[in-house]
Structures are given as C-alpha cells and as structure tokens.
C-alpha cells in the first residue's frame with residue numbers, strides 16, 4: 001500500500017491546476033485537485049476570461065445594432081433596446097456550461113475534487129512525520145516522504161503537490177472596492193453591474209480596464225480611463241500602444257494618461273475621485289457612478305502556510321520555480337499566475353501540462369519566449385515575442401540590428417471589405433539572420449491571427465518563411481504575410 005494518499009495533489013482548479021490534474025491522471029498518476037470555490041475553472045472560467053468574453057461578445061452585438069452600423073448591409077432595425085438581464089444570463093450560461101465541463105472531465109479522468117481551502121501542514125504536525133527536504137539546506141535529508149495538506153478539517157498526503165492558486169485583484173490604497181454596492185468595483189463586480197452606469201471611471205489602462213471599459217461604453221456608459229503611465233497597455237509594442245490610444249479615443253473613451261488617483265469618497269451611489277498628474281501637481285476631482293479598479297493582479301498565497309514547508313516568496317510575492325516548475329522544496333511544484341511570467345490562462349495551461357509531465361518523469365517544457373497575448377477589444381490587439389524596443393535593446397548588445405515590416409489593415413482586402421480599417425501588422429526580425437523575433441497586430445481578428453505568428457516563431461521561422469507561405473485570399477491573415485514581405489521592403493498591396 002502507498003504511504004501517501006495521492007501521487008499528485010494540486011491546489012487550485014484554474015487553468016493551471018485543472019489542466020495539470022487532467023494530464024497527471026492521463027499519465028496514470030493518482031490525482032486530486034483542491035478547490036475552495038463552489039465551481040471548478042478558477043478565475044478564468046468563473047470571473048475572468050469567459051464571463052468577460054461573453055460580455056464583450058454580447059455588447060459588440062448590441063453596439064453593432066444600436067449604432068446603425070448594420071444599415072449598410074441592408075439590415076433595417078427598429079428601436080434597439082438593451083435587455084441587460086438577458087445578456088447577464090447568457091454570460092452565466094457560458095460560465096455554467098464550461099465550469100460544469102471541467103467537473104465532467106475530472107470524473108472522466110478519475111481526478112478527485114477535494115472541496116475546501118488547502119494549507120500546508122508542517123512536518124510532524126500532520127499524519128506525515130517524514131521530514132521534507134530543503135535544497136537550500138544541504139544537511140536536510142533527501143526527499144523521502146510525502147507532504148501533508150489540510151483541506152477543511154481533513155488532512156491528505158501526497159508525494160507531489162502542485163501550487164496553482166492563481167491571483168486576485170491588487171487593491172489600490174484609498175479606493176475601497178465594494179462589489180455589493182456596485183459603485184467602486186473590481187473586475188468581478190464590473191461583470192455583474194445590474195444597470196449601465198452613466199459615467200464610469202476605469203483606474204488602470206491595462207487589459208482589464210480596456211476590455212471591461214469597452215463593454216460598458218458599448219452598452220451606453222461614458223467611460224474615462226485614468227492611467228498612471230504615459231501610454232496604455234504596458235508591456236506591448238510602443239507602436240501598438242500609441243495606435244490603441246488613438247482607436248479608443250475615436251470610439252469615445254476619454255483617456256487621462258500620466259495621471260494618478262490619490263483618493264476616492266463614496267456618497268450614496270456617487271463616487272468622487274481625486275486625481276493628480278503622475279509627476280505631481282495640482283489635483284482635481286471627477287465624479288462617477290461606477291469606478292472600476294483594474295491596476296493589476298497579485299499572486300494568491302495568503303493562508304497557504306508555505307512557511308510550514310520552508311518555502312518563501314520572492315519580492316513580488318510570487319513562488320519561484322526552475323524551468324521544470326519545481327520549487328526549492330522537493331516534491332512541491334508551482335504553475336500559473338502564482339509564479340513569475342504573464343498572468344494568462346494559456347500560459348498557466350501549458351505550464352499545467354508540463355508540470356504533470358515532469359512529475360511523471362517525462363520532459364515537460366514551456367517556451368516562455370513565445371506566449372501570445374490578446375486584448376479582446378474592438379479591434380483586437382495581439383502580440384507575441386519581443387516588442388521593437390526590446391528587440392533593439394537585446395540585439396544592440398551584440399552590435400546587431402532589427403528589421404521591421406509593417407502593413408496597415410486598411411490595405412488588406414478582407415478588412416477593407418468588412419469596413420474594418422483600423423490597425424496594422426508589424427513583424428520584427430533579426431537583420432542578420434532574418435529570424436522573426438516578434439509579431440504585433442491590431443485587427444478585428446488579431447487574436448486568431450497571432451496563432452500563426454506564434455507557431456512560426458516556435459518553428460524558428462524567418463520573415464521570408466512567412467512571406468513565402470501561401471495565405472488564403474481574402475483573409476485578414478494576408479496582412480501578416482504582407483508585413484513579413486515588408487521586412488525586406490517588398491509588400492505587394494501598398
């Protein structure tokens with residue numbers, strides 16, 4: 001009989017945890033997954049990717065109908081009205097279907113779902129009396145036993161524990177979130193508003209602010225985005241950030257860049273925000289009937305009691321791992337938002353697969369240089385690999401240069417026909433080797449287009465490889481081919 005209950009115990013059933021659990025079970029390991037939420041799927045399925053995309057899709061349909069944009073296609077509409085409750089119900093349906101789907105997959109793969117909040121029990125405190133190894137202490141015994149984890153009133157032992165506890169909203173001092181009142185909300189509250197605010201202020205011009213700000217703007221709110229930095233979307237290519245700002249302004253969003261929020265008071269259903277230039281200066285106030293705080297997310301480690309196994313957090317509150325997703329404590333692994341890297345569902349999923357394969361003795365690898373990111377606004381904004389700024393900095397260290405090719409969506413036949421003139425594709429390559437280092441797109445379907453760029457980069461493609469790959473006509477993806485042709489100065493359609 002095994003000396004422990006499970007080969008693998010995963011803490012957290014988000015995209016990192018549930019995928020790790022399924023893969024571990026597929027590989028023949030006895031697997032359990034602990035989740036404190038009522039439903040599986042983590043942030044992504046319950047209050048993140050899925051509900052936000054449902055609201056983005058529904059609000060896009062409403063905007064299309066209400067703005068009169070369909071008239072040019074001969075679609076005549078009478079008075080267009082919003083039934084927000086129906087839109088919310090559609091969103092809830094999507095969440096229910098997908099979270100229930102994970103439950104089905106757990107059953108199918110024989111993954112035990114342990115319901116409750118997990119915390120580590122220190123060696124000697126629980127059923128497991130075998131001391132845990134700590135590689136930072138050479139005198140510590142080699143890993144010989146199992147870890148003990150408390151789930152509610154029960155304890156479970158497992159040879160391997162994967163921490164996949166994800167992240168939650170970073171609070172902003174002086175701006176207190178109260179999702180129940182619905183005046184100052186975080187992303188979870190902003191997905192549940194019972195009515196369309198007249199005036200919404202979004203604090204933070206990152207992904208959440210722009211996606212959820214777009215939802216409520218389309219449904220009728222006047223939206224102001226207050227961003228501390230001088231551009232939106234930190235981390236993205238500078239051309240993309242500048243173009244995105246132009247597009248959102250054109251759509252009617254007010255952008256207050258280089259501005260910080262210094263406080264907020266709420267009276268009844270109104271919030272008053274105090275603003276100041278980011279570099280300091282005269283303050284002003286603005287009022288709103290809804291404030292969305294979206295200034296980033298931080299790893300979930302509170303209450304996990306990692307100190308009981310000798311595990312520490314880095315300066316950013318994350319759990320560090322090696323390339324195989326091992327922490328410094330033997331038998332303890334970590335993936336997803338709780339470890340360094342972009343906080344993205346597909347990154348967490350790929351790490352989930354890799355960690356399970358590594359635990360099973362296979363070689364699970366994630367190429368962190370090729371992780372696409374997509375902002376699901378209209379148009380979509382997507383990128384993979386290095387920005388032009390990063391590429392120049394990296395290559396200049398070895399006296400090398402970059403080549404850039406750009407192609408506007410205005411010159412792409414499909415985008416033009418569909419009346420989607422905004423955006424461009426930009427391909428960044430090493431001037432010596434022609435190897436593609438990064439691809440950035442703003443286009444209605446940029447999120448779909450970026451997959452081919454990620455695949456090309458994964459295969460080590462040159463810009464010439466993309467330029468000489470036959471792309472179906474007429475598709476938005478032809479803009480990637482043309483941008484790749486532009487790297488060597490030879491696009492056809494411009």
Ligand code: FAD
Nearest residue numbers: 012014015016036042043048049118166336337343344345
């Ligand atoms: P999570 O999904 O956060 O899951 C962790 C789970 O662990 C949670 O369910 C939590 O309840 C549970 N847990 C935590 N501690 C314990 C404990 N001690 N015991 C038991 N259970 C515990 N990413 C994208 O790629 N695309 C998108 O379109 C996208 N949209 C988003 C929209 C919003 C509004 C938000 C907030 C996020 C979005 N993200 C998106 C980010 C994405 O949701 C995360 O990157 C992803 O969910 C991370 O997965 P994870 O498994 O690491 O953690």
Ligand code: NAD
Nearest residue numbers: 204205206207208209226227228294295296297343374375
């Ligand atoms: P973010 O890091 O994308 O953006 C936060 C923004 O807030 C930044 O632009 C930052 O400069 C700004 N900011 C920080 N402090 C501020 C302050 N005091 N005043 C004004 N602005 C301030 O964070 P987010 O939008 O909250 O999203 C969190 C995470 O969720 C992201 O890491 C993202 O990867 C993930 N997410 C992804 C998607 C997607 O993939 N489509 C969608 C939603 C969320």
